[in-house]
Amino acid sequence: MQGFDPALFEQIEFLLLAGIVLVLAYLALEHKEIVYAAFFFGFMASFVAGFFLLLEAPFIAGMQIAVYTGGISTLIIFAVLLLPRAQDSTLEKFATPRARQISLVIAVVVTVMTGFLAVLFPWAESFNEAFVSISQDLNGLAQWLWFENGIYVQMIALIMITSLVGAISLLRMDKAEQLGAITGEFGVEAKPVLIDDLQSAEDGQSVPEPKEVDE
Amino acid sequence: MVPLSWYLVLAFMLIGLGGYGMMVKRNLIRILIGAEIMGNGVMIAIVAIALFNPAFSFTGQGLIILVISVAAAHTALAMVLMLMYNRRYGSVDLGTSVEMEGQ
Amino acid sequence: MQTSRLFLDFIPVIIWALLAMALVIIMLLASWVLRPHVLQNSEKTSTYECGEEPVGPARISYPYNYFVYTVLFVVIDVMGAFLWLLSSSTLLWANATKYEVVWQVVVFILIVMGGVGFVMKMIPRSFLDGKETLDVYRRAKAEREKEQYPTGGH
Numbered sequence: 001m002q003g004f005d006p007a008l009f010e011q012i013e014f015l016l017l018a019g020i021v022l023v024l025a026y027l028a029l030e031h032k033e034i035v036y037a038a039f040f041f042g043f044m045a046s047f048v049a050g051f052f053l054l055l056e057a058p059f060i061a062g063m064q065i066a067v068y069t070g071g072i073s074t075l076i077i078f079a080v081l082l083l084p085r086a087q088d089s090t091l092e093k094f095a096t097p098r099a100r101q102i103s104l105v106i107a108v109v110v111t112v113m114t115g116f117l118a119v120l121f122p123w124a125e126s127f128n129e130a131f132v133s134i135s136q137d138l139n140g141l142a143q144w145l146w147f148e149n150g151i152y153v154q155m156i157a158l159i160m161i162t163s164l165v166g167a168i169s170l171l172r173m174d175k176a177e178q179l180g181a182i183t184g185e186f187g188v189e190a191k192p193v194l195i196d197d198l199q200s201a202e203d204g205q206s207v208p209e210p211k212e213v214d215e
Numbered sequence: 216m217v218p219l220s221w222y223l224v225l226a227f228m229l230i231g232l233g234g235y236g237m238m239v240k241r242n243l244i245r246i247l248i249g250a251e252i253m254g255n256g257v258m259i260a261i262v263a264i265a266l267f268n269p270a271f272s273f274t275g276q277g278l279i280i281l282v283i284s285v286a287a288a289h290t291a292l293a294m295v296l297m298l299m300y301n302r303r304y305g306s307v308d309l310g311t312s313v314e315m316e317g318q
Numbered sequence: 319m320q321t322s323r324l325f326l327d328f329i330p331v332i333i334w335a336l337l338a339m340a341l342v343i344i345m346l347l348a349s350w351v352l353r354p355h356v357l358q359n360s361e362k363t364s365t366y367e368c369g370e371e372p373v374g375p376a377r378i379s380y381p382y383n384y385f386v387y388t389v390l391f392v393v394i395d396v397m398g399a400f401l402w403l404l405s406s407s408t409l410l411w412a413n414a415t416k417y418e419v420v421w422q423v424v425v426f427i428l429i430v431m432g433g434v435g436f437v438m439k440m441i442p443r444s445f446l447d448g449k450e451t452l453d454v455y456r457r458a459k460a461e462r463e464k465e466q467y468p469t470g471g472h
Binding site: 059071103145 | 277290
């Protein structure tokens, strides 16, 4: 295999991957069923990881598969599972044709302008010509991240726990309005509350009668 | 080697696709998928520039590691907000909250 | 090329992925070709519910308990990715770097685990037991049945 011209190989592989990624991205946005769209997004994330391999970044490729395909794509599929009205594709309304045309024009204009920027700007002269192989150098990357920029890693940790605590407290807060008493580590924490003025947008379902949960 | 402009063109096409998805769609989940596609496009652009500029190599890849983790955290929160929207309005269509404003 | 490129090692992976996609498409196409093509009417394609008439959509809304674990998983997954980078390098062994890096690692793990521990305290005990889930599910089911069979049902 090494007898082949690697430059040609690279171009073929680039075009193949680019075609697959663009097709999958289009399908992820446009498919009528939303479960399919969520799954196509996960599939596309794996092929973008293939792109990172072309770009000599094996650790980023691994992290992309672990976090995007394994985490975010799962989150989206889970959320679709929890929303029964979203799964019914007959209920989904699409944008008016006029809005769609205007947005398409704007997106195409932005893409073409930035495409010109990519092609006409003399990128080759602004960069050094030498090709440094960094793909095997995880030590250098770990040094950059943990040794020189460790403070940003702590900031990321704080961001993550903020979003985690925020998400869980949002999920729990609404539950307190509808169900029985919530008991936690410290005894009964929230009494049930009957909502009288809830909008009838919930299809006329009556709020269930709460009862004490013995714990 | 594949020239840098090819990678950038692909990245900008992904950004354009993501932007189109966020502007046109009415289903909240599709809007979120559009945002994630845009994020992927930006990541490809940054890693491509990191490859072609040796001084930026580690900075680029390290930056992308941080960006991926922030994207994961904020997607989780966005999902929870979507569930709250569903509780309040009964559907994940953007039209339900916009139409009700006039009343 | 001064050194061999990384993606040359991974060409078998993309060949495998393309073959897998081709295999799935070929199997679906083959079954479409071999299938008897008869007209479908609405009676044939309706859902089968052991002889009863199906009423209402087949999707139910699960309680939100399980979503909590997915969000937790994402946060811990990101922490795992950071620690993976650390463990695949010699940063914690080399004398030049280990005294500063180990503090970063300890603080990072403490922050994330502190957040996770706080969340586990916040989740009520009945969440983790599963009793509340069962409660919510039963109540939602009873409500749906009450709606669809106003005269008493079966």
